Amino acid sequence: MKYTYFPGCSLLNTAKEYDVSARAVMRELDSELVEIPDWNCCGATAADVVSYLLSLFLPARNLAMAEGMGQEVVATCSSCFLNLYRVNKHLEQNPELKGQLDIVLAEAGLSYSGNLRVRHLLDVIANDIGVKAVAKRAKRRFAGIKVAPYYGCQVVRPYAEFDGPDLPMSMDRLIAALGAETIPYPVKTRCCGGVLMTTQKSIGVKLVADILEPAREADCVVTVCPLCQLNLEAYQREVAGKLGWPVRLPILYFTQFIGLAFGLPEKDLQLSSHLVSAEKLRIAGSREQVAESR
Amino acid sequence: MAEKAFNLTREMLDHSFAETVAPDREKLLTCIQCGTCTASCPTAYAMDYTPRQLWRLIQVGLREEVLKSNTYWLCTNCYSCTIRCPRGISLTETMAALKRLAIAQGLEKPSTIQGRVARFYRSFMDSVRRHGRLHESEFLITYFAHTNPLGLAGQGRLGFNLCRKGKISLAPSEVKKRGDIAAIFRKAQELEAGGAP
Numbered sequence: 452m453k454y455t456y457f458p459g460c461s462l463l464n465t466a467k468e469y470d471v472s473a474r475a476v477m478r479e480l481d482s483e484l485v486e487i488p489d490w491n492c493c494g495a496t497a498a499d500v501v502s503y504l505l506s507l508f509l510p511a512r513n514l515a516m517a518e519g520m521g522q523e524v525v526a527t528c529s530s531c532f533l534n535l536y537r538v539n540k541h542l543e544q545n546p547e548l549k550g551q552l553d554i555v556l557a558e559a560g561l562s563y564s565g566n567l568r569v570r571h572l573l574d575v576i577a578n579d580i581g582v583k584a585v586a587k588r589a590k591r592r593f594a595g596i597k598v599a600p601y602y603g604c605q606v607v608r609p610y611a612e613f614d615g616p617d618l619p620m621s622m623d624r625l626i627a628a629l630g631a632e633t634i635p636y637p638v639k640t641r642c643c644g645g646v647l648m649t650t651q652k653s654i655g656v657k658l659v660a661d662i663l664e665p666a667r668e669a670d671c672v673v674t675v676c677p678l679c680q681l682n683l684e685a686y687q688r689e690v691a692g693k694l695g696w697p698v699r700l701p702i703l704y705f706t707q708f709i710g711l712a713f714g715l716p717e718k719d720l721q722l723s724s725h726l727v728s729a730e731k732l733r734i735a736g737s738r739e740q741v742a743e744s745r
Numbered sequence: 746m747a748e749k750a751f752n753l754t755r756e757m758l759d760h761s762f763a764e765t766v767a768p769d770r771e772k773l774l775t776c777i778q779c780g781t782c783t784a785s786c787p788t789a790y791a792m793d794y795t796p797r798q799l800w801r802l803i804q805v806g807l808r809e810e811v812l813k814s815n816t817y818w819l820c821t822n823c824y825s826c827t828i829r830c831p832r833g834i835s836l837t838e839t840m841a842a843l844k845r846l847a848i849a850q851g852l853e854k855p856s857t858i859q860g861r862v863a864r865f866y867r868s869f870m871d872s873v874r875r876h877g878r879l880h881e882s883e884f885l886i887t888y889f890a891h892t893n894p895l896g897l898a899g900q901g902r903l904g905f906n907l908c909r910k911g912k913i914s915l916a917p918s919e920v921k922k923r924g925d926i927a928a929i930f931r932k933a934q935e936l937e938a939g940g941a942p
């Protein structure tokens with residue numbers, strides 16, 4: 452199966468391991484991510500604060516280019532997913548908007564119908580490809596590994612397109628199918644603090660502490676969003692100060708986790724690019740492989 | 746937070762305020778003050794008005810009281826309130842509209858949370874306007890230079906670590922057709938000039 456791919460800005464830099472592992476895992480699953488050439492920033496949460504129309508026009512240019520490519524469009528970043536998806540919703544609700552968008556896109560020689568289906572990669576892997584197909588391709592089983600499945604906000608809110616807005620399960624099912632155990636994790640869609648980690652650190656650290664505290668018994672957290680990943684990983688020293696126990700939790704993208712189970716090489720996983728070492732998961736996987744190949 | 750009393754027969758009320766900021770004014774007026782939004786909000790504990798209180802202030806038209814609060818600046822766009830509100834009000838989008846209105850009125854002071862959040866988003870969008878994509882290092886350096894140069898030093902360790910991992914590039918990745926991006930920014934501004942935020 453072929454999908455049109457919107458990587459988004461974070462995946463060029465701070466989340467490049469997400470991009471690399473997403474492409475590799477999809478390839479292993481006989482699917483292809485075809486990047487939109489010349490895509491632009493979706494506006495994240497910033498565009499809407501500067502201008503409502505800008506927050507729709509920016510992602511709409513990507514949708515217009517993607518529509519020309521024929522396949523459904525897939526985003527890896529939750530914020531990108533939401534912004535692309537939101538264009539369709541707002542076009543539906545506000546008929547005046549379509550005319551305005553037509554004028555803007557015409558300047559770029561583009562047009563957009565409002566009907567291209569927007570997906571998140573988690574939805575595609577869990578539901579199109581399916582948990583069974585993923586489990587079948589796995590070469591290792593994460594026996595004895597405990598995972599905190601963290602979804603964050605925008606992949607399921609406000610548009611609960613493919614899973615529940617409070618207690619989604621798609622990623623839990625993927626993780627369990629690979630032999631790991633998901634811990635009960637009621638904070639799985641609590642906010643990671645978003646930009647507050649930069650603008651008001653005391654609040655950001657509190658929110659991340661609320662998320663990491665119930666993950667104390669876990670071997671790692673698995674997530675689907677670049678900003679969540681960075682917030683959960685980069686401030687663990689401050690969080691430890693707040694919680695009073697040493698916090699050293701690897702924060703993996705779900706594509707890295709799947710890739711580990713597939714036995715993909717480091718160049719496709721880039722585990723070494725994490726600030727908190729995730730090496731123990733590599734070892735956990737390989738020990739199982741050795742056990743199985745005996 | 747301490748309760749504050751307003752004498753609504755004496756206060757200056759802006760009866761069109763709800764219309765100005767709420768994408769769905771009629772719905773906002775149906776708020777039953779149940780407090781589900783506040784109970785769902787991860788940052789309500791740090792807000793000077795809780796979300797529930799803020800909607801009431803908007804309903805009655807206490808415009809200045811709303812705009813000078815820190816409430817909407819602490820909204821992280823988590824949409825918890827929006828999906829749970831029994832009235833189906835577009836709460837998160839209303840928080841964003843308040844940010845736009847405050848920025849348009851020039852209310853932000855650089856030393857406050859208002860000023861920092863506003864500057865954060867502005868630096869972000871300046872980078873997008875220039876390159877068509879966000880250039881992360883340029884954006885963060887601009888942001889901290891304007892708000893808190895010491896904060897930049899505080900972020901130095903993180904920046905250094907990310908650089909060491911090859912996760913920060915100094916050269917921007919750019920959209921080729923930057924004319925498209927310029928047109929989008931220009932048209933959005935033209936269409937919104939004089940209109941509602």
Ligand code: SF4
Nearest residue numbers: 776777779780782830
């Ligand atoms: S959840 Fe909705 S109805 Fe209840 S107080 Fe909040 S805005 Fe009002």
Ligand code: SF4
Nearest residue numbers: 786820821823824826
């Ligand atoms: S969207 Fe904003 S106001 Fe609503 S719950 Fe989240 S942080 Fe609070």
